[in-house]
Amino acid sequence: MALLSSLGHFIKDTIFPPICAVCGSLCQDSVCKSCLSNIKFLGANICQRCGTPASAGDIFQTGNYGTKDQQKISCSLCRLEDFSFYMARSFAIYSKEIACIIHKYKYRQLYFLSDILLYFLMTAYEYYYSGQKIELIETVPAIYKNTFTGGSLPETETENDSGHMRLLAAKLSSCLKIPFGDDIIKIKKTSRQQGLGRTQRKLNIRNSFKVKNCIKVNGKNILLLDDVWTTGSTLNEISRQLKNAGAEKIYVLTVARGAL
Ligand SMILES: [Zn+2]
Ligand SMILES: [Zn+2]
Structure with missing residues (x-):
């Protein structure tokens, strides 16, 4: 043998x-x-609310959001935005190496790369969120299902419906022993976010997601997973919908942060 x-x-x-x-x-x-x-874990010197890495000279104090002086632990973006999530964290900056891994995993379906992506997510989760009481995992659906008509919700999958993130969420779920709810659906077609300004992104994405099962998310602390945080508009909009559906706190986790 x-x-x-x-x-x-x-x-x-x-x-x-x-x-x-x-x-x-x-x-x-x-x-x-x-x-x-060349892929460097972001570590501690980040905004304690939205996870934005410190630029040269910035030193953020560590500490749980909401328990210390917010001026010292949150960045100018947080003070400007009314984020619906409780905290957001990423494993690394969106470098060309991490962009390549995500691109090949997502668009060329090199699914063996899920192992390294899972390793990145687990590392970030353990470091940032292991002390939090997180009860459910959700992820961002990429494709609008035009079978949704407003009456009955679609039960069947369309081909490759954000399979890359669902696979990662399922793997993370079995590692962390936290259920993957798969409760978010996209209900509105949106233009590509790339090239849009912050306000346009917000308007473009507004009300384009829906929580399928409010009972499941009600009162729960939820880990919201995605591959890349660009401006946070999509993740914030989904957090808003989850909060509207009764969720308690939303913890955003992405593999990478920023745009090349
Ligand atoms: Zn911030
Ligand atoms: Zn290499």
């Missing part, structure tokens, strides 16, 4: 040699050490 297994690995590695998904160099893992070293 061992011989057969080694032969199988030999044939597989000869036909499909293991290469780094980012730079293409030969390596034993899905991403090589050199590329991984």
Whole structure:
């Protein structure tokens, strides 16, 4: 058996040699050490409310949002915006390496990359949220289902309906032993967010999501998962809908933050 297994690995590695998904160099893992070293965990010096990394010279005090002087723990963006989520955190800045991993996972369906993305999410979760009482995981649906007519809600999946985030949410759910609710649906077609200003993004996305089952989210602390935080408009809008549906606190978690 061992011989057969080694032969199988030999044939597989000869036909499909293991290469780094980012730079293409030969390596034993899905991403090589050199590329991984360019993906840096954000750590503590971030806005304690929205998770925005500090720019040069900024030092945010650590501490739970809501318990200390907000001027010292939150950034100018938070003081400007009325965010509906309680806290938001990301694993790393949206570097070209992380963009490449997310892009290949999302659009080329290289689903083996879910393992490294899960590792990023777990690291960030353990660091930022392990002390919080989080009871349910939700994620962002990407595709508008035109089967929704306002009467009955669609029960069936359309092809590849944000499968990439649902797969990650399901994996995170089994690691954390927190149920994945899958309760958010998109009910309105929206133009692409790219190229829109902050206010236009907000208007574009407003009321385009709906919570399928308010009873499930009512009174719960929820982890809202997505791949990238760009301006936070979508994540904030979904948080708003979850709050309207009765959710207690929303904790946003994304793999990366920012735009290239
Ligand atoms: Zn590489
Ligand atoms: Zn902030």
